[in-house]
Amino acid sequence: MKILCIVVIYNISIRESLTLHTLKNNNVFDVVIADNSDIDIDNESLCYKGNLIYESMGGNIGLSKAYNMIIDKYKNDYDIFTIFDDDTVVDERYFKELIDKADKHSKINIFAPFVYDEVGLLSPCIINGIKAIRIDDYNLITEEKVSIINSGISIRSNLLNNYMFDEKLFMDYVDHSFIKDSINNDKNKIYFLNVKLQQTFSGSSSVGLKQGMERYRRFKKDLLTFSKKYNMSKMETRILLARRMLKQLFLTAIYYIKSVKVAIKNLITFLFV
Numbered sequence: 001m002k003i004l005c006i007v008v009i010y011n012i013s014i015r016e017s018l019t020l021h022t023l024k025n026n027n028v029f030d031v032v033i034a035d036n037s038d039i040d041i042d043n044e045s046l047c048y049k050g051n052l053i054y055e056s057m058g059g060n061i062g063l064s065k066a067y068n069m070i071i072d073k074y075k076n077d078y079d080i081f082t083i084f085d086d087d088t089v090v091d092e093r094y095f096k097e098l099i100d101k102a103d104k105h106s107k108i109n110i111f112a113p114f115v116y117d118e119v120g121l122l123s124p125c126i127i128n129g130i131k132a133i134r135i136d137d138y139n140l141i142t143e144e145k146v147s148i149i150n151s152g153i154s155i156r157s158n159l160l161n162n163y164m165f166d167e168k169l170f171m172d173y174v175d176h177s178f179i180k181d182s183i184n185n186d187k188n189k190i191y192f193l194n195v196k197l198q199q200t201f202s203g204s205s206s207v208g209l210k211q212g213m214e215r216y217r218r219f220k221k222d223l224l225t226f227s228k229k230y231n232m233s234k235m236e237t238r239i240l241l242a243r244r245m246l247k248q249l250f251l252t253a254i255y256y257i258k259s260v261k262v263a264i265k266n267l268i269t270f271l272f273v
Helices: 018-022 043-049 063-074 094-104 174-186 209-229 234-272
Strands: 003-009 029-035 053-056 080-084 110-116 121-123 125-128 131-133 154-156 190-199
Touching: 003 063, 003 094, 029 043, 029 063, 043 053, 053 063, 063 080, 063 174, 080 094, 094 110, 094 154, 094 190, 121 125, 125 174, 174 209, 209 234
Parallel strands: 003 029, 003 080, 029 053, 110 190
Antiparallel strands: 080 154, 110 121, 110 154, 125 131
């Protein structure tokens, strides 16, 4: 069983990736870096030294296109594709569990771990309309409303002959759309591996105004695309956009408060120390 791990990175060195610090390459799987960066960080030479496959995306083309480019190029060479964000702590038992369950359940095409962030269980979750809802009890999940995030998902290549990631979505809802399509249309089931991964959720980090507004614009475009694709409520979509804007403004305010505190601290140090 040949496994290819896809790690998409954006404007960071692979040395900064939590995933690659914990994802130790061996004879069980290969790792390909899909580099979405729009600045030169010399990741290609670092990949060569680290025995990683390097693929430049030629700039930031978004998650869905990056996934599809890698899958399309390598789908005849691998049995399973595993996707990780660049900031996921990967349990070393993941691949042992994946190979064991993939061998035992040949008709299952999608495998996923339990993913936690600083708040709690992040994936699996329930997708209710356009809202991804966290759960405390795994038994609350139904096949009709189950969803997962991309990081940690493993997909058999034969499924990817029929379903690719929706390239109209840049970053948000890429995972939920893929799960909705593959499960609703072909009744594919997800097997949840008895493995826990730890995820750093970048959407909760504070950023400056320019970066924050760009993040919001991309979210808005993806949300409207997802909402239209699945005929979601326009009112619910507007409410979610308003909430997201407020959240982004709050995070931006925190960013500037922190910046002012750092500036004052540095000024005091300069004047009195």
